[in-house]
Amino acid sequence: MARRPPPTPMLQAFISAAQTGSFARAASELNLTASAISHQIAGLEEWWGVQLFERHSRGVKLTAAGRALLPVVDGFFQELEAVLHSLNPSKPRPLYLSCTSSLCSTWLIPRMHGSHTEASFNLELVLTSADISRTNPEAHQFDVAIVMGDGDYPDHYAELLMHDAVFPVFSPGFQKVNGDIALADIARYPLIHRVDDHVCPSWENWFSFQGLAPAPYHHGPRFPDSGLAISLAVKGGGIALGRTALVYDALKDGTLVALNAPVMMSPAAYYIICRNGRQSEPDIARLFEWLKAQAQVFVREVTFYQDH
Template sequence: MAQRPPPTPMLQAFVSAAQTGSFARAASELNLTASAISHQIAGLEEWWGVQLFERHSRGVNLTAAGQALLPVTDGFFKDLDAVLHSLNPGKSQPLYLSCTSSLCSTWLIPRMHGSHAESSFNLDLVLTSTDMNSANLGAHQYDVAVVMGYGDYPDHHVELLMRDAVFPVCSSAFYRENGDIAPADIARYPLIHRVDDLVCPGWESWFAFQGVAAPPYHHGPRFPDSSLAISLAAKGGGISLGRTALVYDQLEDGALVALSCPVMMSPAAYYIICRNGRQSEPNIARLIDWLKVSAREFLQEVGVKYPQICG
């Protein structure tokens, strides 16, 4: 006799947590609490009799069992959506736009404000904040995605969105207290770190670019998300590495100050991707065009106001 399937909310919690790598981000995506997600996952693990996640302080990772079950579970929701659409083809379907979490909160959402009323952008969108890479694209639901990497996304249409400069930033109060710190002296101050990052340059890379010997180990808070590290810097917690798109608005409102030193261009860039062949679909083409126009206008504005961080 076939095993009775688990409740749908458990499956949704599992898929969301697997795709975001965090119970907290899954909770935000599903409008639940992190505790509720944790209970749903625990219930599902008990239901199936397998451990699905390895829990750690920075988030969660799928176990071998979780990796085996994710494509089947995610495929269930995708297949269900496809069948429902075929049964009711006249009903419009929203576009799923996925964006790397830091860029989503600091650059994309502020520039979407008011744009939904413009004829060039009037699209029905579901926006998800997910860090995707070429290895885990199949685990995520999206029609268009903004990802950070090197442009190598097999079976996808790929267009460059923009590149970032990397430079140290601190709060206005921190700057007033300590002045414009020279690159050779930065290691003497509290540094805020970005961890578990395979594409964004960290302090070690920045010190090497400046020709400055980095300390063997520098104590300081470490965050799995760039926007979190930058937020602490804005509150006076030390110096963080900023990237142009992530800190521009806070430079504008005075929450952050960029220290004067040669900027380092990030070896990775932001790319727009969609599955091959879909770039010609009218709504997807409009969305890609809006993203590119927004990035071009943004970089032009940065070049006028802050040429030193354009690279």
């Protein structure tokens, strides 16, 4: 008798945790709690009798067994979707557009508002959020992805979307309590950190860029996602390192204030990628053009705002 397969929610939790490298991010992606994801993964490990993840304080990492099983499980869902589409070809297959959760919520979604009604953007899209690895982008399901890096993605076609600057931000309420914050004194204030950020500049990088001594270690929350760090800054919880695309709307509406200091350009930029050869598919080409047009408008608006 064939062995009974595990429940679908366990498999979905496994794929999401593997792709995000975090039970917390997987929980956010699947609208569950981190505890629920942990229980799903533990149940799947017991079901199969193998350890799928190494647990660390900064996240999770696939074991050899997990790496072997991930493409099989992910391939199952992709093949299932392809077969279902072949059985019902009249139903359009949506494009999967992947984007980090922070950029998706602060930059992409606001610029999609109303765009889905435009004839030039009449696309069936499914938005997914994931930090896609430069070395292993195939581990994620997407047709088009917005990624941050140097544009080098093996076996993928990449186009530059936009560059980004990095600078400290805080709330008007935080400024009211603490008064004017001088560049030389910033280390005295609570700094909000993002952990496991191997692409974007860290506070250490920013202090070095400004020619300042490294800040002393600060106790406090450390977030795996830039959007969460910025959210705490909006609430007055300290000073976060913002990136232009993530904080521009908040600066414009006054919910955040930028430190008066030279901005640091991020060595990484946003790119749009897809598998090699797919860039000429009509829907993917249209999505590329729409994203680049939105980025061009955004960059012009930021430039105008900075000059005035």
